[in-house]
Amino acid sequence: MSCCDIGAFEAMNEAQRTEGNDAALAGLSRKLADGTEQLEFAVPDAHCAACIRSIEAGLGTLPQVKLARVNLSRRRVRIVYDPGRGRRSELSAAINASGYHNYVLDPSQDEVGDPVLSELVKALAVAGFAAGNIMLFSVSIWAGANEATRDLFHWISALIALPAIGYSGRIFFRSAWRALRVGRTNMDVPISIGITLATALSLFETLRSGEHAYFDASTMLLFFLLIGRTLDHLMRQRARNAITSLARLQPRGASVVMPDGSREYRPLEEIKPGLVLELRSGDRVPVDGRVIGDAAAFDYSVVSGETAPRVIADGAEIVAGAINVGRVAQMQVTRPAETSYLSQMIAMMEAAEQGKSRQRRIADRAAAIYAPTVHAVAIATFIGWGVATGDWHNALVNAVAVLIITCPCALALAVPIVHVVAAGLLFERGIMLKDGAALERAAQVDAVAFDKTGTLTRGQPRLVQMVEAAGESIGIGASLAAASSHPLSRAIAASIGPGSPLAAPPTEVAGRGMLFRDGQTVWKLGSAAWTGVPQADSDLTAVYLTRDGKLQASFRFDDDIRADAADAVSRLQDMHLPVRLLSGDTSAAVSRVANIVGIDDARAELSPEAKMRIVAQDRTMMVGDGINDAPALRAAYTSMAPSSATDIGRQAADFVFTSGRLTSVPFAIRTARRASALVTQNLAIAIAYNALAVPLAISGQVTPLLAAIAMSTSSLVVVSNGLRLRWGRQATDVRAPIALAEAA
Numbered sequence: 251m252s253c254c255d256i257g258a259f260e261a262m263n264e265a266q267r268t269e270g271n272d273a274a275l276a277g278l279s280r281k282l283a284d285g286t287e288q289l290e291f292a293v294p295d296a297h298c299a300a301c302i303r304s305i306e307a308g309l310g311t312l313p314q315v316k317l318a319r320v321n322l323s324r325r326r327v328r329i330v331y332d333p334g335r336g337r338r339s340e341l342s343a344a345i346n347a348s349g350y351h352n353y354v355l356d357p358s359q360d361e362v363g364d365p366v367l368s369e370l371v372k373a374l375a376v377a378g379f380a381a382g383n384i385m386l387f388s389v390s391i392w393a394g395a396n397e398a399t400r401d402l403f404h405w406i407s408a409l410i411a412l413p414a415i416g417y418s419g420r421i422f423f424r425s426a427w428r429a430l431r432v433g434r435t436n437m438d439v440p441i442s443i444g445i446t447l448a449t450a451l452s453l454f455e456t457l458r459s460g461e462h463a464y465f466d467a468s469t470m471l472l473f474f475l476l477i478g479r480t481l482d483h484l485m486r487q488r489a490r491n492a493i494t495s496l497a498r499l500q501p502r503g504a505s506v507v508m509p510d511g512s513r514e515y516r517p518l519e520e521i522k523p524g525l526v527l528e529l530r531s532g533d534r535v536p537v538d539g540r541v542i543g544d545a546a547a548f549d550y551s552v553v554s555g556e557t558a559p560r561v562i563a564d565g566a567e568i569v570a571g572a573i574n575v576g577r578v579a580q581m582q583v584t585r586p587a588e589t590s591y592l593s594q595m596i597a598m599m600e601a602a603e604q605g606k607s608r609q610r611r612i613a614d615r616a617a618a619i620y621a622p623t624v625h626a627v628a629i630a631t632f633i634g635w636g637v638a639t640g641d642w643h644n645a646l647v648n649a650v651a652v653l654i655i656t657c658p659c660a661l662a663l664a665v666p667i668v669h670v671v672a673a674g675l676l677f678e679r680g681i682m683l684k685d686g687a688a689l690e691r692a693a694q695v696d697a698v699a700f701d702k703t704g705t706l707t708r709g710q711p712r713l714v715q716m717v718e719a720a721g722e723s724i725g726i727g728a729s730l731a732a733a734s735s736h737p738l739s740r741a742i743a744a745s746i747g748p749g750s751p752l753a754a755p756p757t758e759v760a761g762r763g764m765l766f767r768d769g770q771t772v773w774k775l776g777s778a779a780w781t782g783v784p785q786a787d788s789d790l791t792a793v794y795l796t797r798d799g800k801l802q803a804s805f806r807f808d809d810d811i812r813a814d815a816a817d818a819v820s821r822l823q824d825m826h827l828p829v830r831l832l833s834g835d836t837s838a839a840v841s842r843v844a845n846i847v848g849i850d851d852a853r854a855e856l857s858p859e860a861k862m863r864i865v866a867q868d869r870t871m872m873v874g875d876g877i878n879d880a881p882a883l884r885a886a887y888t889s890m891a892p893s894s895a896t897d898i899g900r901q902a903a904d905f906v907f908t909s910g911r912l913t914s915v916p917f918a919i920r921t922a923r924r925a926s927a928l929v930t931q932n933l934a935i936a937i938a939y940n941a942l943a944v945p946l947a948i949s950g951q952v953t954p955l956l957a958a959i960a961m962s963t964s965s966l967v968v969v970s971n972g973l974r975l976r977w978g979r980q981a982t983d984v985r986a987p988i989a990l991a992e993a994a
Contacts, residue, residue, distance in 0.1 A: 275338035278354055280519070280588060286316055289338065291327050291345060291352040294366055295425045296320060297479075300436040301350065304429070308348035312340055322666065325366060326355070349428040367483055373418040374476040380414030381469035388466045397459070404456040404463045411449065411465035418472050419445055421479070440624050444653035445471060448954050451646060464647075464954065471654065471958040500570065500592050501536040504529075507580060518587045525583045529574040537570050538585040546579035548572040591893070624656040631948050647954065652947040655957035656940065664932035667972035672925040675976055680909030681918050682893075688904035691888040692871065692922035698822050698915065699865050699886070701874035702833035702843055703791065706912070707809040709737050709875060709894055711791065713745040715806035723802035725749045727795040730756050730764040730775040738793050739764070739775070742805055763793070773797055777834060779855055789842040791835050815847040818912035823848075825916060830870075832861045832882070858882065873915055874903075890915055921975070928975055932968045939964040 279287040293305060302320040305327055309318035314336030320327045329341055345352045387403040419442070426442035429435055445468055452463040503517040507526040521527070521537055529535065535548070547559040550572050559575050562568050568581055570592035587593060628649045635645035673683045683689060700706050718724050728749030731742035733756050743749075756766035756773075763776015774796045778785045781796040788806065795803040822829050831852040833840045844852035853864070861882040865872045872879070872886035875894065883889040883902035891903035892910060900906050907914035943960055946952050952960070 290355045304348045349432040370480045377418040377473040407465040440653040444650045474958040504536045538590045539581040539583045547576035628652040651957040682906040693926035695871045697870045699830040704875040711741045711807035711809040789838040821916035
């Protein structure tokens with residue numbers, strides 16, 4: 251075989267391997283609604299802001315990558331990509347090129363244990379064992395052992411220390427090497443240099459029978475560094491327990507009722523819209539759908555926080571996460587798993603943890619310049635002490651102390667640890683945070699605006715009065731109402747039926763009503779302003795049906811006000827936040843609700859555009875639920891929506907509260923304010939630590955061992971201060987849906 255043939259053969263094999271890798275990765279990808287795909291890779295060596303920046307920047311150079319986000323708490327990178335613009339195998343290669351080992355995760359498999367924690371604990375145990383034993387020999391040396399005994403103990407210490415440092419230090423050495431081999435640095439580079447220099451200096455002193463060896467300092471240094479990193483890992487895991495609990499609620503599959511009546515278990519990713527599922531008592535609903543057949547009782551605590559069973563009638567919607575607490579029930583799937591209610595809640599929590607606020611971006615930029623700065627300071631310390639004193643041994647010890655003590659861990663953790671704890675605390679109270687930056691904005695709001703229908707009221711209007719001005723018009727009105735998702739339209743359809751089929755599908759005009767053209771005839775079902783009829787003087791909400799501008803029928807509704815609406819408004823006012831009511835309803839209906847809940851600034855008959863202009867004037871939190879509220883939710887400084895809101899409303903809001911209680915609004919703002927204060931404290935602690943520690947190390951006042959203790963302590967202080975958000979929380983009547991769901 252010629253050289254050309256061999257080259258062609260190898261190229262063919264490489265192409266086949268690449269195709270095989272792509273096929274394997276395709277099987278592990280999640281298909282998204284917009285045609286893109288998603289993969290998750292574990293990156294066990296990622297643990298600082300520099301790691302995040304390196305990985306995301308490396309992936310960002312690939313044309314197929316739409317989004318790359320590193321989750322530092324879970325040490326994962328989530329990649330959304332277009333498979334038509336490049337190979338999947340290039341994703342892993344790009345992470346490798348950034349200096350980080352990685353492996354793809356199978357979304358269908360449960361995580362087994364915590365391999366990162368296991369490795370940290372083993373390394374910690376070895377370092378602690380070595381440090382304890384070497385310290386015993388050091389005590390004898392410090393007590394005045396003779397020269398021969400001192401040399402013997404130094405050699406025994408070396409025999410214990412070298413393998414222990416090699417085993418326990420690999421966590422830092424591995425990370426540092428992977429960064430250096432691709433021309434980057436991270437926080438483990440100076441740590442690794444410091445440990446290596448201290449160990450090499452100790453070995454040199456042992457070989458020349460010197461008086462001082464630092465094996466005890468090297469192993470104790472590792473021991474304290476590993477204590478800090480292990481506790482950091484545990485605290486991160488504890489802080490995100492709420493997210494983990496939510497993810498565990500999603501079943502891995504369900505029993506599908508086949509056309510021939512047989513049952514077949516299918517994994518979650520194979521459950522598609524249209525399939526019929528069978529739910530036994532105790533089964534959790536895997537995807538969104540609707541009940542078919544007889545009514546069934548479900549525990550809805552994951553959605554509302556209420557443990558009382560909710561009876562879902564035939565044809566009514568049921569969301570993923572609810573639990574069947576009655577007889578065997580059947581449901582028809584209406585949404586795939588990736589767009590279900592539960593998946594949206596998980597995605598919101600993940601986005602909250604990964605989102606970057608202004609404070610976090612500042613901290614990340616500061617941490618990014620850490621490595622080159624600390625190396626320059628350490629070199630300057632070494633040269634300065636060496637030239638000034640001529641004692642190059644002591645100069646090296648001081649340089650090592652600088653390398654170790656000048657750590658950006660506290661700065662890098664200052665913001666994310668608070669955001670993770672805040673997101674978990676809000677979640678336990680039934681509030682989903684979609685973006686960490688929204689938490690920062692919520693702390694700065696200076697006003698709160700509420701929608702009326704579905705927000706201050708329960709959003710379950712009842713048709714209490716119907717007047718028909720022209721014969722046969724009620725049937726047209728019912729047909730128009732049946733085609734709409736608006737609560738008032740649903741109330742009409744529920745009371746008088748769906749009506750007769752129309753010749754053509756009607757059009758829903760957001761914030762106005764329904765429009766239907768029958769030849770030259772124009773039918774409208776909506777508000778008085780939109781339909782063009784005179785506004786009736788009534789405190790009941792009204793909807794009008796017109797034909798070519800002439801009134802054909804009117805429908806009046808009553809809607810119960812949420813039980814805690816007045817309490818929520820009172821709490822907000824106690825926080826010195828002006829409260830407004832913005833509604834498209836009539837003045838009489840809006841004034842009635844405003845008087846009951848205690849809102850003085852109530853504005854009625856507003857279009858979606860008018861609401862948007864009002865909330866955009868200052869730092870307003872908008873609380874709304876409908877399609878017509880979506881523009882205002884987007885335009886507001888920050889926004890909230892109940893989980894009962896329309897899909898568009900939930901997507902537009904920064905916060906989603908599942909408890910159904912409006913006291914979630916003041917609780918979220920209060921939590922955001924406390925989180926903002928803790929972030930400021932953490933940044934101050936991190937800056938003060940470095941401002942104090944660096945001069946001490948440069949001036950030779952700190953040994954490498956003390957430097958390790960100080961560095962680990964600074965990180966733990968920042969993490970512990972962030973956890974005060976949880977420790978110091980106030981009791982609230984907003985209940986924890988996950989705790990209730992798990993108890994059920």
